[in-house]
Amino acid sequence: MIKVGVLALQGAVREHIQSLEACGVEAVAIKHKEELKDVDGLILPGGESTTMRRLIDKYDFMDSLKEFAREGKPMFGTCAGLILLAKNIVGYSEPHLGVMDVTVERNSFGRQVDSFEADLAVKDVAGGFPAVFIRAPHIVEAGENVEILSKHDGRIVLAREGQFLGCSFHPELTDDHRLTAYFVEMVKEAKSQKQAV
Numbered sequence: 001m002i003k004v005g006v007l008a009l010q011g012a013v014r015e016h017i018q019s020l021e022a023c024g025v026e027a028v029a030i031k032h033k034e035e036l037k038d039v040d041g042l043i044l045p046g047g048e049s050t051t052m053r054r055l056i057d058k059y060d061f062m063d064s065l066k067e068f069a070r071e072g073k074p075m076f077g078t079c080a081g082l083i084l085l086a087k088n089i090v091g092y093s094e095p096h097l098g099v100m101d102v103t104v105e106r107n108s109f110g111r112q113v114d115s116f117e118a119d120l121a122v123k124d125v126a127g128g129f130p131a132v133f134i135r136a137p138h139i140v141e142a143g144e145n146v147e148i149l150s151k152h153d154g155r156i157v158l159a160r161e162g163q164f165l166g167c168s169f170h171p172e173l174t175d176d177h178r179l180t181a182y183f184v185e186m187v188k189e190a191k192s193q194k195q196a197v
Contacts, residue, residue, distance in 0.1 A: 044081030
């Protein structure tokens with residue numbers, strides 16, 4: 001049985017937990033860095049990336065999150081979570097976690113009032129996935145080892161690099177759990193590979 005954590009500093013934590021539970025896995029809200037060692041994968045939810053960074057620093061999460069990534073455990077960043085994973089952020093000199101070889105631009109689809117939904121074709125997941133965009137970032141460029149899984153209007157909005165999955169939108173705000181299930185499979189694969197070593 002795998003256990004997946006949701007970083008519970010800000011954002012749609014409850015919705016992510018409900019989506020994970022709908023996929024049949026144990027889900028836990030991570031409020032203290034010590035709890036990271038008890039989970040096999042981690043979702044970094046949407047929210048406001050600068051606020052999230054302040055909270056990560058306030059509660060001394062940064063080193064533990066980087067260690068989690070180094071251990072090969074899967075991480076899924078949605079919206080602000082994608083910004084936390086990215087190696088480069090347009091207009092900023094320093095990344096946050098900097099573990100995924102992508103460059104992202106914040107708020108690239110406009111402000112809160114410009115929020116919208118779109119049906120996306122998602123490679124290996126769905127022909128039509130209902131994606132909710134709220135002040136969403138997008139991936140401006142991706143490194144050679146990054147697999148692009150979905151685009152909207154020519155912009156990259158979902159990508160994977162090894163154990164890292166990042167998306168611009170909010171899959172947890174719909175009743176479609178297929179993208180969460182895709183991440184759960186990543187976690188299962190990573191755990192079974194670890195056990196096989």
